Amino acid sequence: xxxxxxxxxxxEGVNVFGPFILGSSxxxxxxxxxxxxxxxxxxxxxxGVIEKMEGKGLPNLLELYEGVRVLGAKIFVCELALEAxxxxxxDFREGVEIVGATTFINxxxxxxxxxxx
Amino acid sequence: MATKTLDTLGLKCPQPILKVAIMAPQLxxxxxxxxxxxxxxxxNDIKAWAxxxxxxxxxCTDEGGxxxxxxxxx
Numbered sequence: 001x002x003x004x005x006x007x008x009x010x011x012e013g014v015n016v017f018g019p020f021i022l023g024s025s026x027x028x029x030x031x032x033x034x035x036x037x038x039x040x041x042x043x044x045x046x047x048g049v050i051e052k053m054e055g056k057g058l059p060n061l062l063e064l065y066e067g068v069r070v071l072g073a074k075i076f077v078c079e080l081a082l083e084a085x086x087x088x089x090x091d092f093r094e095g096v097e098i099v100g101a102t103t104f105i106n107x108x109x110x111x112x113x114x115x116x117x
Numbered sequence: 118m119a120t121k122t123l124d125t126l127g128l129k130c131p132q133p134i135l136k137v138a139i140m141a142p143q144l145x146x147x148x149x150x151x152x153x154x155x156x157x158x159x160x161n162d163i164k165a166w167a168x169x170x171x172x173x174x175x176x177c178t179d180e181g182g183x184x185x186x187x188x189x190x191x
Contacts, residue, residue, distance in 0.1 A: 001169075025131040025162075028138035029169040059129040067135040 003032040005108035006115045008041035013053050016044045018117045020064040023073065026113070033073040034111065036104045037096075041117075042081030047093045069095045076104050120149045126184070130158045134166050137189070141170075144191040149175070155183045163187045 004026040006019045019035055027033040037045050044050060050061045069075070076099045081087055089098055108114070123140055125133035133154040144150055152163065160177045167174040167189055177187035 021131060024135045028131060028135045029166050057129065059132045063132060064135065067132075067139060070139055071135075 001030040001032070002026070002113050003034070003108065003111040004113040004115075005034045005036070005111040006117065008035060008037045008044070008117050010040050010117070011042070011044040011049070013055055013058075015041060015117045016050065016053060017055060017058055017061065019115070020061055020068065021059065022115060024064045024068050024071075027068050027071045027073050031113070033068060033071075034104070034107050035068075035073060035075045036108075037075075037077045037081070039078055039081040039084040042077045042085055042087065042092075045075070045077050045093055045096050046087065046091050050093075065093075065095075074107060076107075078104075118147045118149065119145070120151060123150060123152045125152060125154045125156070125159075128154070128156060130156045130162060132156075133159055134162050137163070137166065141191070146191055148191045150189045150191065152187045152189070153180075154185050154187070157183075159185045159187070163189070 006023055008015055008019050023033045053061050075096050077096050079098050079100050125136055133156050173190040175188040175190055180186050
């Protein structure tokens with residue numbers, strides 16, 4: 001099975017749906033999944049945000065989020081987001097890990113599939 | 118051997134497959150999971166999922182009205 005690494009570079013629906021749709025498809029079929037939210041993507045992982053994101057004909061984002069968590073996805077938020085976006089660790093939703101870029105890079109050293117949104 | 122059912126009607130891709138994957142640990146080798154879905158890509162997606170995870174797709178039939186019924190043997 002593959003390891004899939006996806007970076008999320010914005011907090012709009014166009015940035016967030018893709019990672020969770022492709023990521024959940026991957027982890028559902030046995031791949032490992034690592035998501036990395038850059039400071040620009042980090043606000044989408046604040047509590048209550050994805051609950052409000054909807055798109056016509058698109059799946060339920062919260063269910064995808066909870067689903068990938070159940071299946072063991074790593075969901076990283078770049079620690080630079082804390083100061084850059086005036087956020088605190090406790091602002092983020094359950095399941096998110098605040099990590100440095102080095103941790104992410106080490107985690108994905110054997111990733112064979114990568115996406116950037 | 119047990120048969121379990123999963124209703125994913127109304128859910129969009131890839132939620133049906135995600136639900137199958139979440140339910141998978143509850144099934145033992147030989148058990149059958151019957152899934153009902155009305156997501157357009159479901160027939161191809163469940164075939165791909167079964168191939169990739171080494172499960173046997175017994176059938177995936179068109180039930181009319183955009184509905185599909187599949188049985189997967191674990």
